[in-house]
Amino acid sequence: MTDPVLIVNDLSVTYTVGAGTFYAVSDVSLEIEPGRVIGIVGETGCGKSTLAKAIPRLLPEPPATIGSGSIVFRGTDLVKVGRRQLPMIRGTGIGMIFQEPLNSLNPAFRVYDQLLEAIQIRHYREMGWVKSFQGGERPFDYSKPPDTTTVAGSLSKIIVPSGAAEEAVRDRLATRSQFREEVLSYLRLVRINDPETILNLYPHELSGGMRQRIMIAMALSEKPSLLIADEPTSALDVTIQAQVLTLMKELIDEVQAAILFISHDLGVIAETADEIGVMYAGRIVEYGPVAEVFRDPRHPYTKALLKAAPAHYKSDGPLSSIPGSVPNLSRPPSGCRFHPRCALARDVCKGDTPPLAPVDPAAPPESRHIHRSACYFQSEVPGLP
Amino acid sequence: MGRSPGDLLIFVLKRLLQLIPVLIGVIVLTFICTHLKLSGLCNAVYPHASKAVIDACNAKYGAPLLPQFVSYITNLLQGNWGASTLGQAVYPAIAADLPATIELVLAALFLMIVIGIPLGVIAAQYGGRWADHLVRIFYLSGWATPTYLGAVLAAVFIGPALGLPTRGEYSTVVPPFPQYTHMSVVDAIIAGNFPYTVDAIEHLILPASVLAFINMGIATRMTRASMLEVLPLDFVRSARMKGLSEFWVMYKHALRNALITTTTVLGVTAGGLLAGTVVIEEVFDWPGIGQYAYDAIGGGGSVANFDGAIAVVIVFAIGVVVANMIADILYGVLDPRVDWR
Numbered sequence: 001m002t003d004p005v006l007i008v009n010d011l012s013v014t015y016t017v018g019a020g021t022f023y024a025v026s027d028v029s030l031e032i033e034p035g036r037v038i039g040i041v042g043e044t045g046c047g048k049s050t051l052a053k054a055i056p057r058l059l060p061e062p063p064a065t066i067g068s069g070s071i072v073f074r075g076t077d078l079v080k081v082g083r084r085q086l087p088m089i090r091g092t093g094i095g096m097i098f099q100e101p102l103n104s105l106n107p108a109f110r111v112y113d114q115l116l117e118a119i120q121i122r123h124y125r126e127m128g129w130v131k132s133f134q135g136g137e138r139p140f141d142y143s144k145p146p147d148t149t150t151v152a153g154s155l156s157k158i159i160v161p162s163g164a165a166e167e168a169v170r171d172r173l174a175t176r177s178q179f180r181e182e183v184l185s186y187l188r189l190v191r192i193n194d195p196e197t198i199l200n201l202y203p204h205e206l207s208g209g210m211r212q213r214i215m216i217a218m219a220l221s222e223k224p225s226l227l228i229a230d231e232p233t234s235a236l237d238v239t240i241q242a243q244v245l246t247l248m249k250e251l252i253d254e255v256q257a258a259i260l261f262i263s264h265d266l267g268v269i270a271e272t273a274d275e276i277g278v279m280y281a282g283r284i285v286e287y288g289p290v291a292e293v294f295r296d297p298r299h300p301y302t303k304a305l306l307k308a309a310p311a312h313y314k315s316d317g318p319l320s321s322i323p324g325s326v327p328n329l330s331r332p333p334s335g336c337r338f339h340p341r342c343a344l345a346r347d348v349c350k351g352d353t354p355p356l357a358p359v360d361p362a363a364p365p366e367s368r369h370i371h372r373s374a375c376y377f378q379s380e381v382p383g384l385p
Numbered sequence: 386m387g388r389s390p391g392d393l394l395i396f397v398l399k400r401l402l403q404l405i406p407v408l409i410g411v412i413v414l415t416f417i418c419t420h421l422k423l424s425g426l427c428n429a430v431y432p433h434a435s436k437a438v439i440d441a442c443n444a445k446y447g448a449p450l451l452p453q454f455v456s457y458i459t460n461l462l463q464g465n466w467g468a469s470t471l472g473q474a475v476y477p478a479i480a481a482d483l484p485a486t487i488e489l490v491l492a493a494l495f496l497m498i499v500i501g502i503p504l505g506v507i508a509a510q511y512g513g514r515w516a517d518h519l520v521r522i523f524y525l526s527g528w529a530t531p532t533y534l535g536a537v538l539a540a541v542f543i544g545p546a547l548g549l550p551t552r553g554e555y556s557t558v559v560p561p562f563p564q565y566t567h568m569s570v571v572d573a574i575i576a577g578n579f580p581y582t583v584d585a586i587e588h589l590i591l592p593a594s595v596l597a598f599i600n601m602g603i604a605t606r607m608t609r610a611s612m613l614e615v616l617p618l619d620f621v622r623s624a625r626m627k628g629l630s631e632f633w634v635m636y637k638h639a640l641r642n643a644l645i646t647t648t649t650v651l652g653v654t655a656g657g658l659l660a661g662t663v664v665i666e667e668v669f670d671w672p673g674i675g676q677y678a679y680d681a682i683g684g685g686g687s688v689a690n691f692d693g694a695i696a697v698v699i700v701f702a703i704g705v706v707v708a709n710m711i712a713d714i715l716y717g718v719l720d721p722r723v724d725w726r
Binding site: 056058084088107202 | 618619620622623624625626627628629630631638641642645720721722
């Protein structure tokens with residue numbers, strides 16, 4: 001398997017509000033390889049959105065603090081990267097699609113200008129005109145020797161023009177119309193039928209589904225190596241949700257990015273992700289290949305969550321719900337954070353936090369991709385009603 | 386209603402039509418205020434004149450109010466703006482003085498925009514931290530300064546300290562070139578006279594800076610407040626996530642939306658700046674309409690000039706309405722969600 005694009009190690013994020021501290025994300029570890037889709041599910045307030053925004057360091061700090069752990073993106077720990085260098089990772093390195101398509105586009109600019117800006121950012125970085133960061137051994141050193149494959153290099157040769165250098169300039173210097181073509185191609189990529197008209201519209205003249213398609217086009221046009229989708233369909237109508245989800249599924253196959261897909265909807269994750277992490281009260285309580293986790297959940301919370309997912313027919317009986325409520329993250333329960341609501345809870349659950357242990361005892365415990373559950377009594381979970 | 390040039394034209398015409406009732410109101414009010422109590426005027430103006438002169442004067446100003454008003458309005462509608470008590474025609478004086486005032490106001494507005502708005506952005510960006518407090522101290526001290534005090538201090542201390550001229554438009558009273566526009570800098574540029582252009586700009590700096598400093602608070606404060614409203618919005622976060630540096634996030638994406646409010650307020654202020662020039666022009670000997678207004682109401686021992694006072698108020702009223710109209714047009718330009726109506 002190829003090297004992971006992103007390795008998150010024991011990441012903890014807290015919010016300090018007034019005198020209180022909220023433990024929003026605690027000891028989360030993840031690994032994503034290129035072309036893989038990892039889904040994170042959990043209830044509202046379980047910390048999944050905080051996790052999504054902590055990775056590109058998009059959380060306002062303060063109030064948020066990355067307490068411990070590392071976010072290693074292509075070999076560089078983003079926790080240690082300086083504030084001024086962070087923009088260089090975003091866009092072309094890590095792209096993001098947000099939950100709120102209605103407000104995520106700037107109301108003062110036309111669709112064209114906003115997409116053009118994204119494409120220009122990528123273009124200028126590819127050309128080496130502006131500093132960027134894509135990870136690797138010399139992350140911020142872009143003092144490349146001039147060569148004819150960049151415009152800057154070509155310009156240095158124009159002074160003594162040679163045929164090859166002129167050609168390179170002609171090929172590489174993207175003109176207005178080339179940028180326009182590229183903007184149009186990304187609008188077509190997200191299945192917008194009439195891109196020529198859409199280009200000249202302002203965001204307020206578009207529907208929510210359209211705006212989310214444009215947000216997706218904008219994120220993809222920077223060709224990120226990691227794409228974070230933070231509940232991309234949650235704010236949309238059911239029919240539009242299905243359309244955008246179908247689009248996402250098709251695009252996942254087309255783009256070669258690693259994708260972190262955050263959702264509270266189990267169905268959405270089941271359809272898109274290769275692996276799933278179930279979050280509860282800031283921790284990942286169960287992790288594994290999607291099919292395995294759905295077929296054989298090994299954490300009481302996952303089991304309850306699957307049971308609570310609405311079925312399609314009224315005749316299936318009343319909806320089931322999980323007794324109790326999500327704990328207040330300023331005072332999380334000791335030990336296993338699910339124990340106050342758990343049918344299997346015993347004294348040991350109140351003591352130490354159960355480790356994320358492999359379901360198959362024969363599996364190597366350090367592997368990140370096998371089915372694991374953070375429950376002391378995971379073998380008893382299949383017996384639960 | 387929409388956003389085409391035709392809609393803009395209709396919008397402007399409508400606004401100009403609304404100017405008519407405003408002007409009627411302004412004229413009636415100022416006329417009554419200036420003419421209500423004029424019984425002893427002619428004796429006061431010509432204390433040692435012969436009876437014939439005083440009688441002629443009384444024939445003009447001693448008549449009942451209504452006929453005086455009717456004759457004033459009739460003259461005004463025919464393009465005759467009247468004359469001062471001493472017989473100097475009002476219109477040519479105003480036509481020569483107004484451009485100088487507009488030049489001063491535009492220069493002050495320019496300073497308010499290029500200094501006041503970035504200060505507001507900085508204050509919002511570092512909200513609650515020392516940069517924010519420094520900016521607040523700066524604009525509040527401007528706001529708290531009375532115009533006459535600021536102008537006098539600048540003329541007496543700051544000007545000499547910086548080597549800036551504190552009197553008039555040019556170093557010579559009459560420049561050696563024709564004054565087409567009566568705007569000192571513009572005339573010097575038209576004449577292609579570089580030394581005089583520099584001289585004119587030097588003369589403009591001090592009065593414009595004082596006017597800007599005193600009124601800058603409104604631009605800074607409004608920018609800061611609307612930036613603080615805009616910054617938590619989702620599109621600012623998406624702009625950051627595109628990989629834009631903090632500078633472009635602030636000055637392109639956030640400020641563009643914050644400016645919508647600031648523009649409206651600046652339009653209102655611009656009208657007020659016109660009136661704010663009265664004291665400043667007097668102190669800096671700037672040959673503008675403010676100085677004319679000061680003389681017209683009898684300031685500095687001059688003889689009161691009623692037709693002139695009314696004319697100045699009319700010009701100020703037009704200035705306020707036009708400034709607001711321009712602000713409303715810009716509002717539509719800046720915010721694509723707004724129709725001109």
